[in-house]
Amino acid sequence: MGNPPADAIELKNKGNEAFKKQDWAGAVAFYTQAIDKFDQEPSFYTNRAQANIKLESYGLAIIDADKAIEIDPNNVKAYYRRASANTAILHHREALRDWKLVVKKAPNDATAKLRMAETDKVVKRDAFLKAIEVEDAPSAAEGLDLEHMAVDPSYDGAKLEKEMTLEFIEDMIQRFKDGKKLARKYVFQIIISVMDLVKKEPTMVEVDVEEGHQITVCGDTHGQFFDLMNIFKLAGNPSEKNSFLFNGDFVDRGSWSCEIALTLYAYKMLYPTKFFLNRGNHETDDMNRMYGFEGECRAKYNDRVFKLFSESFSALPLATLIGGKYFVLHGGLFSDDKVSLDDVRKLDRFKQRQPGQAGLMMEMLWTDPQTEPGRGPSKRGVGLQFGPDITKRFCEDNKLEAIIRSHEVRMEGYEVEHGGRCITVFSAPNYCDSTNNKGAFIKIGPDYKLNFTKFDAVPHPNIKPMAYASNGIQGMI
Known part of the structure; x- marks a missing residue:
């Protein structure tokens, strides 16, 4: 040798x-x-x-x-x-x-x-x-009598009645910044309300950008709550005219996943037709067990909160089509060239709660682009990789300008690949406090031009990433 x-x-x-x-x-x-x-x-x-x-x-x-x-x-x-x-x-x-x-x-x-x-x-x-495992397990919401549930006397924040209000969200966000928790009753109320909302949405939500409106597309936020606050500062707070789409991976790794999930859900409750959430590969039980969200829910609230979040994650749409031009999904494209937007529309996401090891749902949550033509094995060991020719064909067949996906760190926060037809956006800057990457988001107005904003990480309290993760994973960070 x-x-x-x-x-x-x-x-x-x-x-x-x-x-x-x-x-x-x-x-x-x-x-x-x-x-x-x-x-x-x-x-x-x-x-x-x-x-x-x-x-x-x-x-x-x-x-x-x-x-x-x-x-x-x-x-x-x-x-x-x-x-x-x-x-x-x-x-x-x-x-x-x-x-x-x-x-x-x-x-x-x-x-x-x-x-x-x-x-x-x-x-x-x-x-x-x-x-x-039970095929038709009862909902974790069963038996919860929210109407008569008492709020802990130590809770000193705003009250949440039947409808979400901007005042409640502002108070809740300030509590989170101060390291305080939300009353458990309100946590249950928010998750159950959003679960009911997203269950009624199609597997692929289709939205247009009206005159005087815009939509901001964000990638992974991964429990980095203080960076989420910076996104709202830079892009403007959500409103009827300032829509947002968060493209999966809200939770895990960062140690404020509960705060991010509750903030996004509260805005979804307030603006149900203007605030959108796609499922990511980390909105799944097995990832949440390893990468921290389950442990965080238990530490900050209780096991039932995690079970409700899990149930709500499995009801989230898998994609959003913006203006018929941009197909936004967390991972990427498919192992079969015949798959079309119509197949995504018809996909029954309620058939299986978790994405499994094969099939359309798994591919939508897990695949990645590659520079070489054709398809290749996944560098991450799950799913597959797709080349520029695959993207071009899919966009042409479905009359799309581009696909927008997340799922991977990009050092500049975003990257335009595959001849402009595959755009990756990642919104967790200095990912896991160690990657030194920028974050980014994309604004889309009625002209359907893509406007990119890059941003740096902001300071956060001294709690390390993966604080609630499985010990085996913590040791790898």
Whole structure:
């Protein structure tokens, strides 16, 4: 096998420097160059795997770990990386198998023992939940007597009657900024009201922008409440003439997911025909269990609040068509060229509450664009990737100007790809307090031109991202 040449080691060291500066993409580029010079050094692959994990390219991290293990079957770091990547994409059984191998090869590694025990618990919990799954489970709202539910005497905020008011939202937002919670009765009331509203909406909501109106399209906000407040400051607060569309991934990772979800839901209640919410891949139970939203709901409110949110997430529309020109969905396009907007319109999103591992719903929530033509395996290990020719064909067949999607960090907050027909917008700046990216949103007026605004992260109280996440995931941040 031999030792790597000096120029390959130098490239690896440059990759390490980029990694220390949190320039994950730069690190991947240097490690790739090192591999091009010498492809038999396992550390080049394990280092690139870790940078890919930071980029959420978990599928690529698994491929790198596989290669390192092929070169050196005793490489403990490679099993570590593969277990971490499989944990992130919820492949817990595969992760458990690798943690067991790590513990066998490094019996004194206390962290690996802890991760193995945590993963074992998750595998058993998932098996238990599957065993007790009921096809037509009663709603979590059943038996809740909101009319006679008392508000805790310690609550000192505005009262919510039957209708949402702007005054209530302003008071609620100030409470959240001050680190206070909402009365549980009002939390239940907001979620149940919005669940009833979105259940009546089609799977693809279709909206036009009238004269004197505009709509702001936002990407992932991921529990970054103080950055959401900055979006409203820059784009203007929601109103009858200032519509918003939040394109999924409101929750998880950031530690103010309850505050974001309640704020967005309250605005949906106030402006039901002017404020829109698409479902993202993080508005799903398995992601919420791992990435923090379930834990946060329990810590701030109770388990029933999470169950109600879960139920409401499964009722959210999957896409929005703006002016017949822009198809907005969280992930991206499909594995089959024959899929059309009509198929999306006809999709019965109530048939399955969770997106599963295949099918239209999964693809709408999980897929990503790639630069190469055609389709390819997903870099994140779930879904697939689609090229510029796929986007062009879909837009032409459906008479669209472009698709707008989110789901991925973009360093400038947005990116226009595929000859202008695929636009990614991401609205969580300095994602997870570590990525140094800008956030962005898109304003669309009656002329249907896209106007982009970029913005930086704003300060927030000293609570780290993933504060409520599963321990196995926390260790990867």
